[in-house]
Amino acid sequence: MPAELLGVFGTGGVTKKLPVPELGRDELLQLHRNMVRTRKLDERGMKLQRQGRIGFYVPSFGEEAAQIGSAAALKKNDWVSPSYRQQGVALVRGVNATEMLDNCFGNSGDAAKGRQMPVHYTFRSHNFISIGSPIGTQIAHATGVAMAMRIRGDANVCLTYLGDGATSSNDFHTGLNFAGVFKSPCVFVCINNQYAISLNVAGQSGSTTIADKARAYGMPGVRVDGNDVLAVYATTLAAVEAARQGDGPTLLELFSFRMGPHSSSDDPSRYRPKVEEDEWRAKDPIQRFEKWLLENKHMTAADMAAVHEQAETEMAEAAKLSETKEAPSKDSLFEDVYAAMPASLKRQQAALHAEGDAHAQDRNAAFPL
Amino acid sequence: MTANTGTTVMTLLQALNLALMEEMERNKDVVVLGEDVARNGGVFRTTEGLMAKFGEARVIDTPLAESGIIGAAIGMAMYGLRPVAEIQFSDFIFPAMDQIVSEMAKLRYRSGGEFTCPVVVRTPSGGGIRGGHYHSQSPEAYFCHTPGLMVLAPSTPEDAKGLLKSAIRGNDPVIFFEPKRIYRTVKGEVPNDPDFTVPIGKARIARAGKDVTVISWGAMVHTCLEAAEKAARNGVDIEVVDLRSLVPLDEEAVLNSAKKTGRVVVASEATRTCGFASEISAFLAEEIIEYLEAPIVRVTGYDTPFPYALEHVYMPGPNRVLDAVQRVMTF
Numbered sequence: 001m002p003a004e005l006l007g008v009f010g011t012g013g014v015t016k017k018l019p020v021p022e023l024g025r026d027e028l029l030q031l032h033r034n035m036v037r038t039r040k041l042d043e044r045g046m047k048l049q050r051q052g053r054i055g056f057y058v059p060s061f062g063e064e065a066a067q068i069g070s071a072a073a074l075k076k077n078d079w080v081s082p083s084y085r086q087q088g089v090a091l092v093r094g095v096n097a098t099e100m101l102d103n104c105f106g107n108s109g110d111a112a113k114g115r116q117m118p119v120h121y122t123f124r125s126h127n128f129i130s131i132g133s134p135i136g137t138q139i140a141h142a143t144g145v146a147m148a149m150r151i152r153g154d155a156n157v158c159l160t161y162l163g164d165g166a167t168s169s170n171d172f173h174t175g176l177n178f179a180g181v182f183k184s185p186c187v188f189v190c191i192n193n194q195y196a197i198s199l200n201v202a203g204q205s206g207s208t209t210i211a212d213k214a215r216a217y218g219m220p221g222v223r224v225d226g227n228d229v230l231a232v233y234a235t236t237l238a239a240v241e242a243a244r245q246g247d248g249p250t251l252l253e254l255f256s257f258r259m260g261p262h263s264s265s266d267d268p269s270r271y272r273p274k275v276e277e278d279e280w281r282a283k284d285p286i287q288r289f290e291k292w293l294l295e296n297k298h299m300t301a302a303d304m305a306a307v308h309e310q311a312e313t314e315m316a317e318a319a320k321l322s323e324t325k326e327a328p329s330k331d332s333l334f335e336d337v338y339a340a341m342p343a344s345l346k347r348q349q350a351a352l353h354a355e356g357d358a359h360a361q362d363r364n365a366a367f368p369l
Numbered sequence: 370m371t372a373n374t375g376t377t378v379m380t381l382l383q384a385l386n387l388a389l390m391e392e393m394e395r396n397k398d399v400v401v402l403g404e405d406v407a408r409n410g411g412v413f414r415t416t417e418g419l420m421a422k423f424g425e426a427r428v429i430d431t432p433l434a435e436s437g438i439i440g441a442a443i444g445m446a447m448y449g450l451r452p453v454a455e456i457q458f459s460d461f462i463f464p465a466m467d468q469i470v471s472e473m474a475k476l477r478y479r480s481g482g483e484f485t486c487p488v489v490v491r492t493p494s495g496g497g498i499r500g501g502h503y504h505s506q507s508p509e510a511y512f513c514h515t516p517g518l519m520v521l522a523p524s525t526p527e528d529a530k531g532l533l534k535s536a537i538r539g540n541d542p543v544i545f546f547e548p549k550r551i552y553r554t555v556k557g558e559v560p561n562d563p564d565f566t567v568p569i570g571k572a573r574i575a576r577a578g579k580d581v582t583v584i585s586w587g588a589m590v591h592t593c594l595e596a597a598e599k600a601a602r603n604g605v606d607i608e609v610v611d612l613r614s615l616v617p618l619d620e621e622a623v624l625n626s627a628k629k630t631g632r633v634v635v636a637s638e639a640t641r642t643c644g645f646a647s648e649i650s651a652f653l654a655e656e657i658i659e660y661l662e663a664p665i666v667r668v669t670g671y672d673t674p675f676p677y678a679l680e681h682v683y684m685p686g687p688n689r690v691l692d693a694v695q696r697v698m699t700f
Binding site: 055056106107110114115116117120132133134135136165166168169170196197198199203204205265266270271327328330332333334337344345348352355 | 404405408409410412430432433434436437460461463464499500501502503504641642671672673674676677678679682683688689692
């Protein structure tokens with residue numbers, strides 16, 4: 001039997017209904033606000049890219065519930081080992097939009113010092129690990145972080161995010177296998193958005209569901225409506241608290257859909273039918289939550305409009321602020337390669353200084369993928 | 370059918386696509402596999418139209434696992450097929466390193482020649498596209514350091530087509546580095562003959578000159594040619610040698626040019642330490658130091674990870690090549 005699809009709202013193919021999690025009004029509103037902020041940040045990011053003000057962007061349209069609901073289940077001392085579509089998670093962790101847009105502009109305010117492509121964030125003070133582009137590597141790191149938490153005797157949990165594509169990676173297997181063996185306090189959150197660039201999840205795995213894979217690693221696999229923020233929150237919280245209590249890891253499959261392109265360089269019309277997008281647009285996670293909030297009288301339509309407007313303003317102002325910051329210094333190119341700069345690198349740095357600015361290559365156009 | 374004579378002007382990307390089309394047409398054992406290569410035609414569109422023409426059995430969208438792509442390609446090759454595997458960016462080849470270094474490279478040797486591995490691994494490499502750490506590197510040296518692999522790096526549409534066809538027809542595993550920065554910007558005449566190939570192991574004199582030899586490969590060749598034009602205006606005549614094939618190396622071409630000019634610069638985008646430029650430099654120093662008027666100078670990337678915002682500072686441009694030329698001219 002394949003895993004059941006769990007949901008609170010109960011639509012969208014859900015086979016097992018969950019009770020509404022115990023959340024106060026403030027917490028519900030916070031979930032809503034962060035989902036809207038994530039959407040607005042992504043809209044701003046794509047706009048900046050289209051205007052040529054940043055070189056690249058990776059939106060997370062449609063994955064707001066999956067990100068916000070899961071991240072909300074974590075405590076401050078827990079850790080996140082993210083993939084590169086986790087800007088909503090960063091917002092929940094307390095990162096502000098300017099910190100993220102500084103990275104997108106690659107400016108001197110960026111924690112990564114302008115060294116990485118846009119959306120490859122690093123937020124040490126929020127226990128949000130530096131993001132790389134290789135697929136799946138962060139999964140094994142999460143297991144190691146969780147093993148370290150056990151070794152130190154800390155009651156913390158490491159939660160990692162991965163996509164459906166990453167379930168094919170070597171490190172999906174090794175990460176889950178290690179966590180299963182060592183009963184590490186780790187939660188593997190697979191946001192199954194059904195597309196790894198052009199490849200549909202059916203071409204990614206012969207398994208009926210991703211949650212089913214958990215069994216082979218000796219851990220529970222839970223399949224959740226990823227566009228249902230309350231269900232995501234409830235199931236993630238259960239998995240996180242089980243891990244914290246020493247019951248070992250869980251694989252969560254948050255079944256969702258990548259509403260946008262893979263990145264600002266991708267054109268989904270080449271490989272997927274528009275009807276599929278339309279079908280999923282009707283299951284928009286923000287709209288579904290707003291409908292529930294209205295029906296349960298937690299918010300009015302006017303309250304919601306205000307949240308959208310505030311988020312819009314927040315992102316516009318963050319972009320304005322980030323855009324004014326200077327580029328990283330040329331010296332920063334050579335820093336952080338090692339703890340202490342070796343003589344050979346000092347020599348290369350000195351040679352760069354000696355040649356002046358005329359030798360730099362012209363800046364190139366936007367990233368083509 | 371295209372006429373078998375004459376040439377057509379096309380981009381490097383079109384030349385690669387044509388090579389794949391022709392070789393798949395010519396030999397039904399040629400199959401293409403990789404991420405996004407079938408339905409999407411490759412993220413750079415190098416494999417565009419192949420699935421429509423040859424079907425999903427021979428043009429395969431694989432799950433997202435480079436070790437799986439290469440491991441499966443090795444198995445296919447052992448069984449008799451001629452797989453052309455795509456690694457979407459050479460920066461993502463590392464999960465497949467075990468399959469490439471431990472298996473693909475050694476299969477012929479370790480089986481006493483019983484099993485062979487005619488796999489071609491096509492992979493876009495190099496910087497200049499604002500791709501940061503993971504979409505910009507030039508990792509060719511890792512593979513040159515592994516006996517059993519051939520390593521190719523064309524810089525023109527003609528060579529891209531001719532070398533890819535030779536690689537597919539050859540009987541050894543090949544790592545085929547495609548200069549993605551110039552996929553669409555460099556155009557050139559490409560022979561229409563479907564049996565046109567470029568021999569592996571032969572360098573090309575991209576520009577003849579008498580004063581200084583500048584040795585390069587891939588997209589960097591065009592940077593060197595630009596430098597040569599600038600130098601010519603100052604009366605310095607640069608010979609640009611485009612290696613095309615790193616392993617096997619055209620030792621004769623490199624030695625002849627170096628002996629002729631007596632001054633050598635080796636230019637590459639890759640990081641400096643243990644790069645292939647160092648190998649060329651060591652080879653020349655050992656073989657013909659008595660002919661040289663100046664030290665062999667390398668122009669390379671810095672020994673740092675490939676940066677994002679400072680890419681334009683990192684990438685060696687024509688002026689950096691000219692600095693090195695000046696150094697060997699004024700020694």
